[in-house]
Amino acid sequence: MxxxxxxxxxxxxxxxxxxxxxxxxxxxxxDATIAPGPQSVALLRGGRRAAVTVALVALQQRGVVTSGRRGTVRIDGWAAAVRDPLQLAVHTSLRRPAGIQVLLTVPRVQRALDGLRDQCAAQGLxxxxxxxxxxxxxxxxxxxxxxxxxxxxxxxxxxxxxxxxxxxxxxxxxFVPRQTPAARHLLASLREAHPLPGRPLRGSASVPRVQMSVALHGDRALLLHLPHFARDGGLLARGSRETGFMADGTSPGRGGAPSCGGGPG
CATH class of the missing domain: 1.20.81 (Receptor-associated Protein)
Structure with missing residues (x-):
């Protein structure tokens, strides 16, 4: 040589x-003293789209968003009691009906997602x-x-x-994942502790359980707990199409874009 x-x-x-x-x-x-919330768990499992999906589920459970037309979500009330940064960013980005793919392009939502990632990094996940x-x-x-x-x-x-x-x-x-071994262990233990239930969870006491179920199980949990909101709002990772408007009010494209999966991203 x-x-x-x-x-x-x-x-x-x-x-x-x-x-x-x-x-x-x-x-x-x-940090074993800090229990990650459903949005953090969703981010670890399925990436940015999964975290926004759980944020929309939380807002829907509060009664401040609902499904719109053709695979979009729209505002349905004031979010005065919402303090979570990602939920606030999503709610304030829904001045006009929008789908998840559009929400993911809004700068304030991206900043909130970056903050959530930094929080997971600080926790060693x-x-x-x-x-x-x-x-x-x-x-x-x-x-x-x-x-x-x-x-x-x-x-x-x-x-x-x-x-x-x-x-x-x-x-x-x-191909080394950004997830740490601690994150993979956490997801495995949470799936064991929160298996997908056999029937929908109902009642105010089940609100955090529904969010964690969606965070861990994705589409299957959405179809079980919130089938109409999931289908009509374009939350499902497969088989849905969405339309909506960008932050400046312009349409992202005629006919919308296919919803992409919730893989890490």
Missing amino acids: PLDMWWFTGAACVVLAAAAVLLRAGTPGP LRPRRRWHAARALLVAVPVTVLAGLMVTTGSPAATAAAAAPVAGAVALW
Whole structure:
């Protein structure tokens, strides 16, 4: 292997090691004294869309939003008693009927979701945002470094094979989830403690249980507890279409956009 290629391969390995350290370090241990709420649980399970879905469920249970036309949600009352940042952001973004995909583009909702993610990171359930993005940038730099070395040096089959090792390591680390092991353990324990019930939960005492059920079980819980609101409001992750208006009152597109799934995002 040419000497110059050793330098590029070594540099790629150093960058890979730095990314691995960032992914492993700087994550606080989980705080057992703080019980994550349904929106945090939904964020951990299904990403941003799932968290907004639970916020809409909470607002519907308060009687301040209801389903609108063609897969949208609209305001149905004043949210004077609402203090949760994400719920407030969602409610104030519904000046005109909108679907979940539109709500996810509203800056105030995005800021509330970022705050919820930072809260989960502070509780040791997500890897800290700055370290996460820095690690991802370093992982991208690994194949770039190797490619630059192959372009400016005399590559050989042996050199290419050796340089592939850090690239393979970067690909493997790319699929490390932002969730921490503590978050996966928390979700597993919550699913065990809150299985999907066999019949809808009713009554004021069941309000937090319905939200946690939706946070943990997604569409199945929506169809069980709030079937009409879920279908008419476009809350289901599959088989629904939504329309609505952007924050400036313009339509996001004729006929709406397909609702996307609630995967991590």
